[in-house]
Amino acid sequence: MTKKVKAILTILIVITAIVFLAFLADMIGSFKYANREVEDPMERRMSSFEYHLEHQAYGEVMSTYYAQRLDSFDAPAGIEDIYHVAEYAHAAFMSRVYAEKDDANRISSNAAKLDALRGELGAYQYTADEIDDMIRNAP
Amino acid sequence: MICEKCKHEIGPEDLKCPYCGADNPFALQHQANMEQFRTAYENTKQEVVQSARKTSGLATRAIILVILLIGCIVTHLISSYNYADHDPEDAVRQDAEKNAASYAKEAEAFLDRGEYTEFMSYLYAHELQYAAPEEFDHLQRVTYVARNYYECIKLMEEMILRSPDPDYFDGLDTDIQNFCMYLEEFYKTLEAQKSSEKDEVNLAYMEDMELELEAAMKTYFSMDDAALADFLSLSETKKALALVEVLRHD
Numbered sequence: 001m002t003k004k005v006k007a008i009l010t011i012l013i014v015i016t017a018i019v020f021l022a023f024l025a026d027m028i029g030s031f032k033y034a035n036r037e038v039e040d041p042m043e044r045r046m047s048s049f050e051y052h053l054e055h056q057a058y059g060e061v062m063s064t065y066y067a068q069r070l071d072s073f074d075a076p077a078g079i080e081d082i083y084h085v086a087e088y089a090h091a092a093f094m095s096r097v098y099a100e101k102d103d104a105n106r107i108s109s110n111a112a113k114l115d116a117l118r119g120e121l122g123a124y125q126y127t128a129d130e131i132d133d134m135i136r137n138a139p
Numbered sequence: 140m141i142c143e144k145c146k147h148e149i150g151p152e153d154l155k156c157p158y159c160g161a162d163n164p165f166a167l168q169h170q171a172n173m174e175q176f177r178t179a180y181e182n183t184k185q186e187v188v189q190s191a192r193k194t195s196g197l198a199t200r201a202i203i204l205v206i207l208l209i210g211c212i213v214t215h216l217i218s219s220y221n222y223a224d225h226d227p228e229d230a231v232r233q234d235a236e237k238n239a240a241s242y243a244k245e246a247e248a249f250l251d252r253g254e255y256t257e258f259m260s261y262l263y264a265h266e267l268q269y270a271a272p273e274e275f276d277h278l279q280r281v282t283y284v285a286r287n288y289y290e291c292i293k294l295m296e297e298m299i300l301r302s303p304d305p306d307y308f309d310g311l312d313t314d315i316q317n318f319c320m321y322l323e324e325f326y327k328t329l330e331a332q333k334s335s336e337k338d339e340v341n342l343a344y345m346e347d348m349e350l351e352l353e354a355a356m357k358t359y360f361s362m363d364d365a366a367l368a369d370f371l372s373l374s375e376t377k378k379a380l381a382l383v384e385v386l387r388h389d
Contacts, residue, residue: 005197012204026215027214027217030219057300057304058300059299059301066293071227089296135299138299
């Protein structure tokens with residue numbers, strides 16, 4: 001009886017040892033996966049942003065901005081310029097809405113906001129002029 | 140014990156009394172008993188050792204098996220953890236639960252300033268748009284309306300600021316379709332929520348969103364009040380066709 005139990009246990013030990021070795025190898029692989037180098041999404045977003053600007057595709061910039069804002073209300077490091085340009089475009093869009101609404105308070109607060117946002121555009125100052133043109137001439 | 144003959148105290152193992160030389164019958168019996176106990180002890184000891192020899196291999200195997208099983212479980216748990224792509228939204232949700240009161244105040248401030256798209260972006264970024272904590276209960280109806288307002292304004296911005304480059308990807312038709320869908324949804328939601336909203340301030344926000352959206356349509360779709368009323372009375376498909384004409388200058 002004892003011999004049979006010993007034999008069964010030995011078989012189980014061999015099977016478990018094989019499984020353990022497989023799991024061990026898997027675990028070593030999992031560390032490599034966890035520490036893998038992931039592509040920097042910010043870098044990719046900035047290169048798309050530059051492409052959109054080349055084509056004055058500010059609608060696409062807005063789309064990226066709103067999508068990114070689902071995750072991060074404030075601009076994540078590396079893509080602050082996308083937020084600045086999109087925030088300017090949104091304020092410029094709303095300026096004509098407030099004018100149509102004849103809402104004096106919002107017209108003045110939005111104008112101040114536009115000035116402040118224009119100051120933050122840095123190297124992308126030219127986008128403000130392009131956006132203003134598009135908004136002014138729409139539809 | 141006491142010698143039966145001379146009544147002196149003698150040891151239990153003394154075969155004869157050291158004082159009078161009389162035989163000690165108890166010592167003989169004691170010696171026989173001791174021999175029997177020794178034999179029994181040796182037998183038991185041997186049995187125990189034999190049994191231990193038999194089962195010691197069993198116990199060692201069982202211990203090895205248990206250690207290996209624990210190893211399997213631990214390595215599997217570690218690799219599962221490493222392979223799992225952790226949901227960053229979990230941390231955001233936990234943060235929102237913890238700071239619900241201050242986030243509700245911040246959200247109210249956006250509404251107060253009439254920044255309705257900011258309000259929705261704030262809720263989305265903190266995972267508060269659906270199943271928000273009870274601190275947001277009073278904003279639930281206004282959130283339903285703001286969600287559709289946000290989608291409409293977002294799509295209008297994308298349409299108005301689309302690339303003028305004819306070779307660039309043109310998603311205008313899709314944007315128009317989506318806009319018309321959200322516009323229908325906006326008015327349906329507005330009607331439903333206005334009738335059940337008791338808070339005057341929230342009602343004012345809803346009406347302001349309606350005014351702003353209508354002002355945006357008049358401005359960017361070149362419509363006066365009558366044209367807007369006509370446009371809003373159209374079906375979703377006809378609205379889309381009308382917008383294609385306006386925005387493509389067909």
